[in-house]
Amino acid sequence: MNVSVENLGPCKKLLRVEVPVERVNAVFAETAVAYTKQAHIQGFRPGKAPQHMILKQYGAGIEQETRKRLFDESYKAAVAQEKLRVVVTLDVEEQQFGRSQPMQYTVTLEVAPDFTVPNYRGLAGTRENKIAGDVDVERALNILREQQVKYNDVLRPLQDGDVAVVNYTGTFEGKPLTDVAPTARGLTEKQNFWVQIGKDAFIPGFTEALVGASAADKRTATLTLPADFVAKELAGKVVEYAIEVVGVKEKVLPAITDEFAKEFGAEGVDALKHGIRVDLQKELDFRSKQAVRDQLLQTLLKDLEIELPESIVASEANNLANNIANDNLNRGVPREMIEAKKDEIITNAKIGAAGRIKAAFVLNRIAEVEKISFTREELANRLLFLAQQNNTEPEKFIKWAKENNRFPEIQQELLTSKVLDFIETAANITESTAAVTAPATPAA
Numbered sequence: 001m002n003v004s005v006e007n008l009g010p011c012k013k014l015l016r017v018e019v020p021v022e023r024v025n026a027v028f029a030e031t032a033v034a035y036t037k038q039a040h041i042q043g044f045r046p047g048k049a050p051q052h053m054i055l056k057q058y059g060a061g062i063e064q065e066t067r068k069r070l071f072d073e074s075y076k077a078a079v080a081q082e083k084l085r086v087v088v089t090l091d092v093e094e095q096q097f098g099r100s101q102p103m104q105y106t107v108t109l110e111v112a113p114d115f116t117v118p119n120y121r122g123l124a125g126t127r128e129n130k131i132a133g134d135v136d137v138e139r140a141l142n143i144l145r146e147q148q149v150k151y152n153d154v155l156r157p158l159q160d161g162d163v164a165v166v167n168y169t170g171t172f173e174g175k176p177l178t179d180v181a182p183t184a185r186g187l188t189e190k191q192n193f194w195v196q197i198g199k200d201a202f203i204p205g206f207t208e209a210l211v212g213a214s215a216a217d218k219r220t221a222t223l224t225l226p227a228d229f230v231a232k233e234l235a236g237k238v239v240e241y242a243i244e245v246v247g248v249k250e251k252v253l254p255a256i257t258d259e260f261a262k263e264f265g266a267e268g269v270d271a272l273k274h275g276i277r278v279d280l281q282k283e284l285d286f287r288s289k290q291a292v293r294d295q296l297l298q299t300l301l302k303d304l305e306i307e308l309p310e311s312i313v314a315s316e317a318n319n320l321a322n323n324i325a326n327d328n329l330n331r332g333v334p335r336e337m338i339e340a341k342k343d344e345i346i347t348n349a350k351i352g353a354a355g356r357i358k359a360a361f362v363l364n365r366i367a368e369v370e371k372i373s374f375t376r377e378e379l380a381n382r383l384l385f386l387a388q389q390n391n392t393e394p395e396k397f398i399k400w401a402k403e404n405n406r407f408p409e410i411q412q413e414l415l416t417s418k419v420l421d422f423i424e425t426a427a428n429i430t431e432s433t434a435a436v437t438a439p440a441t442p443a444a
Contacts, residue, residue: 003078010307011110013084019074019103024066028099031066067094070103085112087309110309117365118304121426125295127288128432132280140276141256144264151249157212158248162197164210165247166190172239181233186334192246206241219243230337293420296427297359308357316353321346360412363419372422374414382414 002018035058055062071092079086088110095104151163158164169189170177177188187203197207209221221241229235254260258268266272324345328338338345367373387397401407 001074001077003081005082005084008108009310011087011113011309012090013109013111015075015078015082015084015107015109017074017078017103017105017107019070021100021102024070024097024103025100027070028062028066031062031069035062067097067103070097071105074103075107084109086110087112088311090311110311113306113308113361115304115306115361115365117362117369118300120300120366120423123296123299123423123427124430125292125299125424125427126430126432127292129288130284132277132284136280137273137276140280141273142253144276145253145256145260148254148260148263150252150254152252154248154250155215156248157214158197158210158245160197160211161251163194163249163251164197164207164213164245165249166193166195166210167244167246168193169242170239171242172234172237177231177234177239180237181231181340183336183339184231184234186336187231187234194249196251203241206243209241210243210245213245215245215247217245219245231340289424292424292427292429296423297420300423301355301358301362304358304362306358306361308354308361313350313353313357316357317346317350320352321349324349360416363416366423367415367419370419370422372415372418374411374418378418379411379414382410386410 001020001023002016004016006014006016008014032055086109089107090110091108093106093108095106097103097105154162167190170187172180177184181187195202195207197210199208201207203223204226205223206221209219213219221243222238223241224238225234225236227236256269261267261269261272264272264275266275325338329335383398383401384394387394390397392400401410
């Protein structure tokens with residue numbers, strides 16, 4: 001078998017393969033014999049039909065199966081012979097195939113980058129040990145109160161902290177804002193829009209103009225938009241908003257009582273606070289561990305330059321950009337604002353994707369060197385954890401993961417976690433207590 005490799009770019013190769021005519025004819029013959037044994041041709045018992053009749057009736061199937069078998073075995077052998085770490089096959093082009101002639105084809109592919117694994121033992125890091133204190137618990141309690149907030153209609157002028165229900169129209173030099181920024185539809189006009197009165201809420205200066213207004217009042221707000229405004233075409237422009245107050249709502253938070261605590265599954269306020277403290281401490285410990293891992297990973301990758309497979313980086317960047325956009329939509333950011341930030345999102349996604357792909361290659365190579373892997377039980381536990389995190393039954397989550405080809409990503413995350421565990425265990429970690437929050441209760 002003749003094999004050659006041509007470099008097309010960073011991590012990109014063109015693999016040329018020629019399978020000898022002797023092997024082609026041998027596989028054709030073996031495939032024909034297999035068909036002969038199973039073929040059903042009228043007037044002949046299975047395995048007894050003449051070969052020319054077999055070829056006439058099943059010729060296309062024999063040729064297709066022979067082609068697949070020859071490609072599979074020769075491609076595998078060629079990759080092994082050239083010691084290629086294939087990460088993605090981009091294109092396969094057949095030049096020649098048929099009886100009594102060599103099979104020739106090319107494969108365009110991308111391979112894992114070639115690099116020297118940096119030192120990953122004894123890396124230095126600092127761990128901040130924080131303790132959840134009274135202030136943290138109170139902050140979390142207020143977040144729970146916000147989940148049960150009520151907005152009561154009131155017959156009085158708007159004041160700080162209230163919610164105004166308004167209709168508004170925005171113009172620049174007397175024309176709708178969309179004449180300047182076509183994607184800024186939500187910034188140009190809205191009906192029954194809820195906005196909380198407070199500094200820099202919505203658009204800086206917008207709600208300040210509403211303080212003291214009552215239902216049915218009309219106000220005009222002349223605003224100079226920030227230089228970094230989300231709609232770039234309007235950045236720094238002086239715009240005018242005509243605002244009609246439809247209603248005034250007072251924000252009312254529930255009192256922290258035993259009844260309130262029972263809404264969250266606790267027996268009373270003390271039990272709720274204890275549960276919050278435990279959960280907060282777990283979160284602080286997790287963040288502390290994650291911060292250490294981030295430090296070690298940055299140190300590991302700091303001076304390492306690697307050429308990365310372009311198609312994989314592009315695919316990861318596309319996924320990250322979509323995730324960023326969807327996260328913003330879920331948080332209530334208007335679609336037009338996201339569209340206005342599209343270029344920035346794509347740029348950040350590309351940077352993030354390159355970093356993630358680089359880290360994955362390095363960590364996977366460390367896994368090879370140290371023979372780090374995961375068991376089926378560990379994978380099952382990871383799937384169970386992810387199912388619980390997504391409030392989904394394990395069977396449904398596994399089905400979804402298979403249908404959406406998420407298993408490679410889940411397996412990579414599990415392997416990455418195990419390699420980072422290994423690196424952290426082998427690191428020199430300095431424990432820091434400088435930023436510890438005061439404990440909520442004194443030690444006994």
